[in-house]
Amino acid sequence: xxxxxxxxxxxxxxxxxxxxxxxxxxxxxxxxxxxxxxxxxxxxxxxxxxxxxxxxxxxxxxxxxxxxxxxxxxxxxxxxxxxxxxxxxxxxxxxxxxxxxxxxxxxxxxxxxxxxxxxxxxxxxxxxxxxxxxxxxxxxxxxxxxxxxxxxxxxxxxxxxxxxxxxxxxxxxxxxxxxxxxxxxxxxxxxxxxxxxxxxxxxxxxxxxxxxxxxxxxxxxxxxxxxxxxxxxxxxxxxxxxxxxxxxxxxxxxxxxxxxxxxxxxxxxxxxxxxxxxxxxxxxxxxxxxxxxxxxxxxxxxxxxxxxxxxxxxxxxxxxxxxxxxxxxxxxxxxxxxxxxxxxxxxxxxxxxxxxxxxxxxxxxxxxxxxxxxxxxxxxxxxxxxxxxxxxxxxxxxxxxxxxxxxxxxxxxxxxxxxxxxxxxxxxxxxxxxxxxxxxxxxxxxxxxxxxxxxxxxxxxxxxxxxxxxxxxxxxxxxxxxxxxxxxxxxx
Numbered sequence: 001x002x003x004x005x006x007x008x009x010x011x012x013x014x015x016x017x018x019x020x021x022x023x024x025x026x027x028x029x030x031x032x033x034x035x036x037x038x039x040x041x042x043x044x045x046x047x048x049x050x051x052x053x054x055x056x057x058x059x060x061x062x063x064x065x066x067x068x069x070x071x072x073x074x075x076x077x078x079x080x081x082x083x084x085x086x087x088x089x090x091x092x093x094x095x096x097x098x099x100x101x102x103x104x105x106x107x108x109x110x111x112x113x114x115x116x117x118x119x120x121x122x123x124x125x126x127x128x129x130x131x132x133x134x135x136x137x138x139x140x141x142x143x144x145x146x147x148x149x150x151x152x153x154x155x156x157x158x159x160x161x162x163x164x165x166x167x168x169x170x171x172x173x174x175x176x177x178x179x180x181x182x183x184x185x186x187x188x189x190x191x192x193x194x195x196x197x198x199x200x201x202x203x204x205x206x207x208x209x210x211x212x213x214x215x216x217x218x219x220x221x222x223x224x225x226x227x228x229x230x231x232x233x234x235x236x237x238x239x240x241x242x243x244x245x246x247x248x249x250x251x252x253x254x255x256x257x258x259x260x261x262x263x264x265x266x267x268x269x270x271x272x273x274x275x276x277x278x279x280x281x282x283x284x285x286x287x288x289x290x291x292x293x294x295x296x297x298x299x300x301x302x303x304x305x306x307x308x309x310x311x312x313x314x315x316x317x318x319x320x321x322x323x324x325x326x327x328x329x330x331x332x333x334x335x336x337x338x339x340x341x342x343x344x345x346x347x348x349x350x351x352x353x354x355x356x357x358x359x360x361x362x363x364x365x366x367x368x369x370x371x372x373x374x375x376x377x378x379x380x381x382x383x384x385x386x387x388x389x390x391x392x393x394x395x396x397x398x399x400x401x402x403x404x405x406x407x408x409x410x411x412x413x414x415x416x417x418x419x420x421x422x423x424x425x426x427x428x429x430x431x432x433x434x435x436x437x438x439x440x441x442x443x444x445x446x447x448x449x450x451x452x453x454x455x456x457x458x459x460x461x462x463x464x465x466x467x468x469x470x471x472x473x474x475x476x477x478x479x480x481x482x483x484x485x486x487x488x489x490x491x492x
Contacts, residue, residue, distance in 0.1 A: 006075035009053050010083055013066065013076075016051070018042030020084050025063075028077040029124065031361075031368040032058070032065040040064070055358060056372030062117065067372045070361050120305030122174045122219065123312065127412045129163050129170075130312070134410020136160035138420045142428065164316065168193040168211070168218035175219055181226035185246055189225040189253045190218035193262060203263045213265030214316045215309055220261045225253040272310060273317045280322055280405065284397035288326045292393020292442070293386045295330035299367055300376065311411045320407030320423040322400065325435050326393045328365055328414040332439045333388020335362045335415075336446025337381045337454060338370045344455050365414020384454040388446020396438040406435050415439070 017023060017035060022043075025036030037043065043064065049057055055067040068076055140156035143149050163170075172190020177183040192198065198208045213220075232245040279287045298304040307323070314321040342355045351374065358369035375381040396406055404426045408418055416439075424431035 006072070006079045009051070009068070009072075009076050010079035012051055013048065013054075013080065014083055016044045016048045017064065023084060026077060026081050026084065027063075028073045030070050031073055031366055032067050033073055033077055033080065034063040034065050036062075037064050055354065055369045056377075058372060067368050069358065069369050070364075070366050116306040118178055120308060121178050122171060123215075123308035124305055125174055126167065126170055126312075127308075130315075130410045131412040133160045133163045134408070134412075134421045137409050138422075141423070145428070165211075166194060167215060167312070167316075171215045171218040172222035172225075175222035176226055179223060179226045181222070181229050182246070182249075185229060185249050186222035186225050188250055189221045189257060192254050192257050193217045193221065198258065198262070201258050203259045206263065208258070208262055211316070213262040214269050215312050216269050217257065217262050217265030219309065220265055221253060221257040224256055224261070225249050228252050269313050269317060272313050276310075276314060276322055277405075280326070280397055280400035281403075282401070284399070284401035285394045286397070288329070288393035288395070288397025288400070289390045290393075291323070291326050292329040292333070292396075293390030295327045295393075296334060296367065296371065296382070296386050296389060299330070300371055308411060311408075314407075315409065315411070318407070320409045321411065322405050322407045324408040324411055324414070325406040325418065325422070325438070326396050328418055329392030329396060329438050329442045330386070330389030331362060331365045331367045331415050332392045332442025333390070333446035334367045334370050334375060334385040335359065336388045336443040336448075337385035337450040338362060338374050339443070340384075340447045340450035340454060341374060341378065341381055344451060363415050364417045378455070381450050381454040384449035385446050387449045388442045388444075391445035392438040392442025395441040396434060399434045404430060404434055406431050406438075 013033070014020065014023075017037065018039060019042075022038050023035055024038050025034075027034045040059075045057060048054060048066065053068060053072065055069060058065040058067065136156050137160035140153050140160060143153050143156070168190045169187045173183045173187035175181075175190070176186025193213055194211050196210050198210055198212070201208045229245060229249045232248050233241060236244055295304065298307075304327075307327075311321040311324055314323065338355050338359060342352055345351055354373045355370070358373055361367075362370045371382070375385050399406065404424065406422065406424045408421045409423050410421050413421060418435070419432055422428060422431045422435055424434075426434075
């Protein structure tokens with residue numbers, strides 16, 4: 001099987017997850033193929049992890065996730081879906097998949113995790129547009145500061161700002177879709193938040209402003225619209241349902257949004273911005289230490305996506321999010337730890353091959369391949385990677401305390417890919433220098449901590465056995481014995 005052939009990879013994965021009849025849903029994120037399974041026991045984990053190109057597998061109670069890496073996962077997912085469609089099972093799987101997935105969620109997921117994942121599902125589809133518009137905003141700002149291409153910069157500003165001006169509509173659409181309402185009705189109600197005519201409406205003695213409440217107001221408005229729509233459909237039928245349900249949904253939800261939710265969400269959004277700024281300007285080093293150190297566990301659990309609404313709110317209010325550059329330091333610690341493992345375990349050719357393939361993605365801030373293919377299976381390197389992230393976060397937080405804040409104009413990219421999106425009070429050059437210093441600190445501390453303490457005095461074989469013991473004690477972590485490639489020979 002060719003490692004770079006998505007069709008061969010998909011064809012190899014399908015029988016190992018139980019065949020088409022065992023797959024109830026297919027999706028993917030930036031690095032993982034996410035499958036809903038009817039019968040988990042039919043999966044051949046060991047053979048799946050041994051496939052070339054598979055960096056690890058993860059379970060979160062709702063889906064079986066195969067880590068393939070950025071770029072690769074989209075092509076493999078497309079080929080995988082084509083295989084399911086060719087088998088004539090896609091429609092049948094879609095019909096029964098929702099019920100099976102809901103049963104699995106109720107059985108395996110806590111209410112908090114379920115709420116966070118559903119919230120993330122609203123915002124994750126928006127990330128490509130946020131990245132594209134953020135990059136254009138960064139390019140436009142750079143051209144403006146340099147005085148270059150004055151005829152082009154207004155067009156770039158329009159292109160980069162249009163999506164953010166209407167992001168409430170997209171949030172409302174995806175919220176209704178995720179929570180069982182009619183997507184266009186969710187978008188219609190959320191559109192009230194950004195409609196210029198709201199400037200004529202007064203709530204709590206205050207004249208409303210277009211965009212007040214932002215994505216939080218749009219999210220609340222669409223959630224309310226779902227409740228109203230479901231209430232109406234349960235009581236109306238036929239022509240009455242067709243005419244009255246959408247009318248009452250927009251009317252009731254829209255009025256509540258105007259006179260309650262926009263004001264309340266605006267206050268919450270303001271509080272979020274104030275709290276984030278206070279946290280870094282007052283306790284920056286400590287806050288950076290904690291946030292940078294804890295972010296890798298959040299990524300491991302898939303809960304980091306729940307921070308997207310906070311980032312989006314900060315970008316709406318201030319033009320950039322000051323939290324993302326701090327959290328990005330976790331990836332720097334991960335890269336440093338992986339580099340130390342590569343240097344120390346010279347005889348483990350399989351592990352070194354995994355590191356070489358995953359390290360470029362890690363430098364660009366995509367940490368899952370290194371997490372599930374390297375540090376987490378080995379145990380202690382995951383903790384020393386967190387130490388590197390904490391050190392990098394403290395570095396960036398310290399400068400925030402000194403008055404040089406570092407922010408990002410968009411979310412999604414991290415690591416070195418975040419440089420074009422940086423913004424801050426000191427200008428791009430100073431901001432980039434502080435952010436780069438944080439990355440170097442994370443690399444250095446992650447490397448030193450792992451080299452000195454992450455592997456102890458073990459040989460390659462000892463470390464490999466210890467990693468297997470760690471995974472035996474865990475629940476979902478991939479074992480080094482199941483990593484792609486041949487088992488290394490014992491050193492002579």
